[in-house]
Structures are given as C-alpha cells and as structure tokens.
Amino acid sequence: MIKLVLSDIDGTITDSRRVLSSSASEQIRNVQDSGVIVSLVSGNVIPVMYTFRTYLGLKAPLFAENGGAMIEDSITQFFTMDRPMAFFRHLEKKGLAKGIMTNQWRLCSMGFDPLGTVENEISPLSAQYNVEITNSGFSWHILNVGQNKGFALHYLMERYGLRPEEVLVIGDNLNDIPMFMDGVRKAVPANAEEELKMRADYIARSGYGDGSAEILSSLESF
Amino acid sequence: MIKLVLSDIDGTITDSRRVLSSSASEQIRNVQDSGVIVSLVSGNVIPVMYTFRTYLGLKAPLFAENGGAMIEDSITQFFTMDRPMAFFRHLEKKGLAKGIMTNQWRLCSMGFDPLGTVENEISPLSAQYNVEITNSGFSWHILNVGQNKGFALHYLMERYGLRPEEVLVIGDNLNDIPMFMDGVRKAVPANAEEELKMRADYIARSGYGDGSAEILSSLESF
Known part of the structure; x- marks a missing residue:
C-alpha cells in the first residue's frame, strides 16, 4: 500500500x-x-x-x-552555497553562463542559462569544482555532489x-x-x-x- | 468592454x-x-x-x-523598506508583534502576527512612524503611506x-x-x-x- x-x-x-x-x-x-x-x-x-x-x-x-x-x-x-557559487562565478567570468531570476532566492544551488555548450565546455569544468550539473527540462542547475x-x-x-x-x-x-x-x-x-x-x-x-x-x-x- | x-x-x-x-x-x-x-x-x-x-x-x-x-x-x-522596518522593530521591541515567515523575501513592507491588540496598541503607534497597517484576512502588514x-x-x-x-x-x-x-x-x-x-x-x-x-x-x- x-x-x-x-x-x-x-x-x-x-x-x-x-x-x-x-x-x-x-x-x-x-x-x-x-x-x-x-x-x-x-x-x-x-x-x-x-x-x-x-x-x-x-x-x-x-x-x-x-x-x-x-x-x-x-x-x-541540507547543503551550502559555497561550491555552486564558486563554479557559477567561474562560468560567468568565462562568458559560458548567465544567471536566472530565481538565483536571488537560492540557498545551495545556482540556476543558469548556458551561453556555451554544456556537453563540451560547461560539464567538463564541473569536476574541478566538485559540483554536479542537471537540467529540469526548464532550466540548468549547479548542485553539490549528493x-x-x-x-x-x-x-x-x-x-x-x-x-x-x-x-x-x-x-x-x-x-x-x-x-x-x-x-x-x-x-x-x-x-x-x-x-x-x-x-x-x-x-x-x-x-x-x-x-x-x-x-x-x-x-x-x- | x-x-x-x-x-x-x-x-x-x-x-x-x-x-x-x-x-x-x-x-x-x-x-x-x-x-x-x-x-x-x-x-x-x-x-x-x-x-x-x-x-x-x-x-x-x-x-x-x-x-x-x-x-x-x-x-x-516602488516603495522602500525604511519606514515599515523601523515600525516593525519598534513593535518587536515592545513585545507587540512577531514577524512572519515571508518577511525574509520582503522589499518594502513587513508582515506580523499581533501579540498586542491592533486597535488599541499597534494602530495608534503607526501614525508616529508614518506607516499604514492592513489585514488581508490572512495576515497583518505594515506599509508605506500610499x-x-x-x-x-x-x-x-x-x-x-x-x-x-x-x-x-x-x-x-x-x-x-x-x-x-x-x-x-x-x-x-x-x-x-x-x-x-x-x-x-x-x-x-x-x-x-x-x-x-x-x-x-x-x-x-x-
């Protein structure tokens, strides 16, 4: 049941x-x-x-x-903003991502619109920062591992x-x-x-x- | 039409x-x-x-x-937080009001649950702060005039x-x-x-x- x-x-x-x-x-x-x-x-x-x-x-x-x-x-x-924010800043600096409106209310992840390709440019960088990248079908998110x-x-x-x-x-x-x-x-x-x-x-x-x-x-x- | x-x-x-x-x-x-x-x-x-x-x-x-x-x-x-926040702090200090969850997302008003009576204790004080008090039927708000x-x-x-x-x-x-x-x-x-x-x-x-x-x-x- x-x-x-x-x-x-x-x-x-x-x-x-x-x-x-x-x-x-x-x-x-x-x-x-x-x-x-x-x-x-x-x-x-x-x-x-x-x-x-x-x-x-x-x-x-x-x-x-x-x-x-x-x-x-x-x-x-349950998680902190440190890693997602660090990675987002990195992407932003490289011109690979733009933040989304709801980021101002986020506690432990960042949302972004890709300006570069996710597969070739964004995803490979994420391992360095120990973060994960997901897509809800409506937006991309940077998350802590787990x-x-x-x-x-x-x-x-x-x-x-x-x-x-x-x-x-x-x-x-x-x-x-x-x-x-x-x-x-x-x-x-x-x-x-x-x-x-x-x-x-x-x-x-x-x-x-x-x-x-x-x-x-x-x-x-x- | x-x-x-x-x-x-x-x-x-x-x-x-x-x-x-x-x-x-x-x-x-x-x-x-x-x-x-x-x-x-x-x-x-x-x-x-x-x-x-x-x-x-x-x-x-x-x-x-x-x-x-x-x-x-x-x-x-369109409005600022200065006056609503000042009045809210005053009420809080006097033990007349408690903040509500959505206050963390407010830009230019404060919500409160009255701990004192609104008519006799809270409303009369609001004129000093040049703010207005309203009730949506679900919560009380402190607002700027206008x-x-x-x-x-x-x-x-x-x-x-x-x-x-x-x-x-x-x-x-x-x-x-x-x-x-x-x-x-x-x-x-x-x-x-x-x-x-x-x-x-x-x-x-x-x-x-x-x-x-x-x-x-x-x-x-x-």
Whole structure:
C-alpha cells in the first residue's frame, strides 16, 4: 500500500508551458485527504515551494533546489552555497553562463542559462569544482555532489519510517532519476524522457499533469 | 468592454483555507486567452507572485506587498523598506508583534502576527512612524503611506491607457478597498466583507474562488 507520493513539478504536474494542471492539483489533494503523505521536489527555490505548499494546502515538507533545502513551518538547509557559487562565478567570468531570476532566492544551488555548450565546455569544468550539473527540462542547475531528488526521498523514508514498496515517485525528466530507486514504485506521464520510461512501473496514457492525475487517481493499483 | 481584470488572491481565488481554486484558475486563463489583461495584487511577496505568474501562465505584471513591488521579467520596487522596518522593530521591541515567515523575501513592507491588540496598541503607534497597517484576512502588514492596491491599479491603467469603465476589480477584504475606485467595475465573491459588498456592482452567488470563477465567466455583462 502506498503511504507516500513524491512528485516532481515542472512537466509532471504542469502542462508543457509550465502552467499548473488543475486535474493534477485536484488529485494531489484527494490523495492527501485519503491519508497518504504527499510531497513535491523541484529544482526551484524555497519561496516557490512555500507557495505550492500554501496554495495546494499540502501538509508534508516540500523540497527545493533538487532536495538541497526543505520547507515546512520553517526552512531546513541540507547543503551550502559555497561550491555552486564558486563554479557559477567561474562560468560567468568565462562568458559560458548567465544567471536566472530565481538565483536571488537560492540557498545551495545556482540556476543558469548556458551561453556555451554544456556537453563540451560547461560539464567538463564541473569536476574541478566538485559540483554536479542537471537540467529540469526548464532550466540548468549547479548542485553539490549528493544533492538530488534521491536525497529528498531518503530523508522522507527515514522520517516517516517507510519501506521502498510503500513509496510512489512521479517524474518526467533526467533529474528525477535519483529518486527512481530500487524497490520504489515509479510512474511517469507520457511526456517523460525515454530513460525514465525504461525505469517506470507505469506509463500514463496522457502526458504532463493529466498523466499524473491519471496515476494519482489509481493509487491503489500500485 | 472590460480590458483589464485586477484581482486579489487570498479569499478571492482561493478557498477559505487559502487553497487555490481550480475553477478560478481555469477562468483566469480563459479570460486572458480571450485577450483581456489579467493581473493579480496581493499582500504576499515577490517570489510568491513569481510563482503565480509562472504557474498560472499570466503575461501581465503582478503586484506583491499590496502594490509596493511588481514582477514581470524583472522586478520593480516602488516603495522602500525604511519606514515599515523601523515600525516593525519598534513593535518587536515592545513585545507587540512577531514577524512572519515571508518577511525574509520582503522589499518594502513587513508582515506580523499581533501579540498586542491592533486597535488599541499597534494602530495608534503607526501614525508616529508614518506607516499604514492592513489585514488581508490572512495576515497583518505594515506599509508605506500610499502603498496599496489602488496604486497598482493606477499604474496598470496608465501603462495600458485604460479608462475606469474598462477595468474590473475583484476582491473580498478591507485591503482591497483602495482599488474599488470610482468608475471602475467592482465584483466580489459571496464571502466578501460587508464594506466591499456595499461598494460592489456585482455580488457572486458563490463564495471564494467559485464566486470569482462565476464573475470571470460572465465578463461581457460588466
């Protein structure tokens, strides 16, 4: 029986333009009302997750910055800004990246728009700084090593004393792979990347928010 | 013909617990898709308004801190923090108020939970500091004089060259009164305060988000 749902936001409970899906929102609330813990994890910032928590009426902690920080009634920061900022400054100085608006609210990661190629110019440099580069499908992020959605999932499983088979994760993009762990139930909307679909127990018929609503409405089948 | 809709958020496009209304969200998008400018104004902070703008897919600028700051692709700050902060520190020192979580993201207002009585202890002191006190129904705010939802409405009317009769405002609480200006069309959900209902051209049959959805779905009648 599923006791915890951990879902991505962008492309998973939104449409392709990033607009929040009403059907997914409604199902999230239904699932929470049925007694299941519902949490969200995103590359976005704490005040954005504060907004989701308040205006979706969620009770569980939510995770920002790919798992690097958590909000409930107060904010918990699991990683620091030192390495991501140092690497971002380096990229900026070399003219390889431009910061994004939400950086002013970040605690332990930096977002960027690439001005150089990620594969050939940016990624190779990241090892020197001991940071990781991910893409949510909507923006690029510089993160500490170990700062990923799997970290958030581990935290929740420990906090609530859950076994893997009691957890359902939902995501669509490469940065969701760290929470697609062994033993955990995995579902994806139809727009998900091939690498996610390969790992999924269930692929929804619909894409984006409608796909996640479909998944959430049949939770008892997982 | 209505060319601009300016709406409050809390209690107006949410339910009584502050959860975003799906029906109001859908109608907001329909109205924008029909070519009407849709903006929101709230006592909440810029990153919360950033979240609404992104995840509702709104194109117009939105207003935070009761009109004191605006977000579109960048942030514009119309007022400063000097006076609100000075007054907040005074209240804190006297044990009359406690700060709220969103204060860390504020630019030109402070939110507080009263520890003393607002009417007898807090309001009388505000004149000394040349600040104003308002309540959104969900929290108390300290603002600069002139920093209110009417300021936001004036800004939008000037920017888009609109006459009062081309504007519809929707709100439910006392801090919405400054945008309930002469000549402007005014509508309220059924949960609105009596002072708003007295000024309204239309009172919806339903309360909260469902009431605002009802208003937005009959825009041609205003």
